Amino acid sequence: MSAAGGPQVRITDGALADAASALVEKLVGDGAASKLSAGDPTLWGPAAEPEASKRLSWVALHESSRPLVDELAALRRGLHDEGVDRVVLAGMGGSSLAPEVICATRSGGPVGGDHPLVVLDTTDPGQVSDALAGDLSRTVLVVSSKSGGTVETDSQRRIFSQVFEANGIDAATRMVVVTDPGTKLADLAREEGYRSLVEADPGVGGRYSALTAFGLVPSALAGVDIGELLDEAAQAAPELARDASDNPAIVLAAAMAAAHSAGAEKVVLADTGSGLVGFGNWAEQLIAESTGKQGTGLLPVVVEGPEAPGFADHGPDATAVAIGPEGSGAQIAVSGSLGGQFLLWEHAVALAGRLLGINPFDQPDVESAKQATRDLLASASDGGGSTGSGDDTPVLTDGPVEVRTAGDGSWLGTPGTLAEAIQALVDQTPERGYLAIQAYLDRLDDASFETLRPELAKATGLQTTFGWGPRFLHSTGQYHKGGHQNGAFLQITGSVADDLAIPGQPFSFGTLEHAQAIGDAGVLAAPKNGGTARPVLRLHLADRAAGLVALAHAVREVGR
Known part of the structure; x- marks a missing residue:
């Protein structure tokens, strides 16, 4: 069993549990969990090794991201001293999904609450206009792009800069950039003298970046206690590193892979009272982008609840996964804290990639x-x-x-x-x-x-x-x-x-x-x-x- 308070995974379908057992033993026998936690890039085969060797820093983020706690607290205090407390995030994919879940969860709902965050992950003119219509005198824009060249994010940065200046606001003082070292966006931030440049760990891919600067900077500026989030992940980490049949990451990976082998390549995700607002949307990217390649993979289907079509009435092509306390019709139930669940699903999907025979860290299409x-x-x-x-x-x-x-x-x-x-x-x-x-x-x-x-x-x-x-x-x-x-x-x-x-x-x-x-x-x-x-x-x-x-x-x- 997992440690008290750590992530929990239960296979509630007897046939699926039986099918998964051989894969559980395979992962345990291979020492896959401990190798993953140690950052071993050989787990996915020779072809994947060059990419994997550059993408495994996420396994230690609960430790390596600690310096951001004080750094971001100081940045937030400085902004608040100037009356700037409205946070708009310009980011796409891994740059926006995790902070949206973090802020919504810690606020207890998707809008407003204690940690409001305006997420701008669109090119729709109406939604961009709405973000610009907020109180600009209180607004800081977090420009978040791993590559530094994301067209949506760059377009949002350009128009916010223009509108800030048109309203008599020095745009540079309202720009916080999160990007990898050496990008054009990092160079621009230095040249323009932006308020802050936070360079993220380049050894982490976007969909595994929840506990990097990409997830933590906007969340911290919105007032979330990111130290607590890292504590939750740190509590889960030892459990996920164990080569044991009750390691929740091994159990979840084996269940998804066994279901896939039986023709259930869809993973239907329903929240059953987890308190993790919008978590399925984050998991959707992680699962789809990590496994959907070479004509195979797991298709995540995020539904409205345990009674929604696709979950309660799922067929043989799908596996029903409850996020939170077990829901009616679920075959797998997953629960735990937000930080613990981030790390659990990252480990489980990476291990599922090994079982499926794919590289979970590239995105060739x-x-x-x-x-x-x-x-x-x-x-x-x-x-x-x-x-x-x-x-x-x-x-x-x-x-x-x-x-x-x-x-x-x-x-x-x-x-x-x-x-x-x-x-x-x-x-x-x-x-x-x-x-x-x-x-x-x-x-x-x-x-x-x-x-x-x-x-x-x-x-x-x-x-x-x-x-x-x-x-x-x-x-x-x-x-x-x-x-x-x-x-x-x-x-x-x-x-x-x-x-x-x-x-x-x-x-x-x-x-x-x-x-x-x-x-x-x-x-x-x-x-x-x-x-x-x-x-x-x-x-x-x-x-x-x-x-x-x-x-x-x-x-x-x-x-x-």
Whole structure:
């Protein structure tokens, strides 16, 4: 058993426990847990060793991140002395998911509370405008990018800098940069004299960075006791390093891998009273980006609760995992403190990668969508055409919804209604496949679109995911392209009432958002490794509110 207060994993399904037992013994016999905790890069084979040797510092972050506690407390005091207490985070993927969970959890809810954090992980002009509309006299912008060249983050930095100056605020005094050493962003921070530059540990990949500066800087500035978070991880670390059959990381890794071997490649995550607000969204990136490659992997499906479609009624292609006290229908129950759970899942997913035969630290298919976006933006800038909603001809217009496809789109046929178009997409989904809803919209003002996930899952009986674009491109986007090729994709874009120019760039936020959507759709629809093309249905909403109503009505007419 794990130490009191440490992370706990229980396999509640007898058949799964039996299937996992051999893998548990294999990991124990290989000494995999202790080797991982010691930073052994050979665990995933010779091909993965060069990458793994540069990506294992996360196993000791509960110790190596300690100096940040006092450093960030002093930075926060200095800002508060100047009346600056509103924290906006410009970051994507690993740079935003962990701090959002940390601040929401420590505040007891997703909005406001004791540790409010405005997370800007979008290119939607409406959401960017909302962040700019806050009290700038009290605002500090945390610019967080591991590579230092993330286009979304750089665009957000540019417009905040411009608006700060337009309001008589010295922008440099309101910029805190988190990046790896040696990036262009680090150089810029020094050249411009930004308030603070915090260089993160380069030996940690983005999805394993919860306890690095990427997770801790915005959280600490929002008032979270990051020392307590590190204490929780430190308490869990010895348990996770044990080569023992009751090591919770070994148990969880073996259960997920055993389920995958039996054809259950989806991992359905439901919170069952854990108190960890939004934890599934963080785990989603870790699981999908670490395992979804080489045509294999685990697809995380984050659902609304233990009674949600996809969890309570999961089929043989999925494993139901409860985050928190055991929920009805769960096959695996995982509980523990926030810091302990971060470390548990990181260890478990890395060990699952060993069992699946993949390198959990690379992301070979992420760059394709980025390159497609760059090509579209370059074409538009050179006069080659717009990347907006008028770049191609709708197959069908049904009220406020324009229906398009990507690729040749021959699978769609000639639908007469929106419902028929969605039905055609569902019909293209293979046995034990999945649907992915991808909404390039404002995830705050357009949050109601998330209701489409349970509705479509209930109507079709298919495992169904929901992702906000472009943030999912830094998360499940790797699995979509590199994992099991049994997905069908429903992309939703919306009209932009008031676009925002990006200072110093030849494109706007609205143009960038549409280029990201169209670029990713094109990559998804292209045949991979000589296989068949993935079906992508693109829906553009001339009116977002009316479009949601029309979509909801159409989904009710869909069946499997």
